[in-house]
Amino acid sequence: MNITLKNVNKKDFPIFKSLAKSLGFEIIEEKEESPYNPEFVKEILQGQKDIKEGRGIKMTMEELRALCK
Known part of the structure; x- marks a missing residue:
């Protein structure tokens, strides 16, 4: 069962992780990928700064x- x-x-998260570990569950962490190009995000954040x-x-x-003409 998953x-x-x-x-x-x-x-x-650390609380859930330690609870799962103490109960002998396997922990698989999946990170969500951002749909945005990291370089683009960096430029936008720098511009705001x-x-x-x-x-x-x-x-x-x-x-x-x-x-623009």
């Missing part, structure tokens, strides 16, 4: 439209 636990908080630190550029809609 039991699957979903949406377990990280702080609760840059904006918070004041390294962004403010543009008007007219400037943006002119840039």
Whole structure:
């Protein structure tokens, strides 16, 4: 019989793991793969950090439209 636990908080996981181990269960950890490219995620997070630190550029809609032409 297989039991699957979903949406377990990280702080609760060691408790489940130790309980399963003490009962002699086999533990198989499966990590979910992100559908996003890790490099893309890194760029987005860096961009958000840059904006918070004041390294962004403010543009008007007219400037943006002119840039896109």
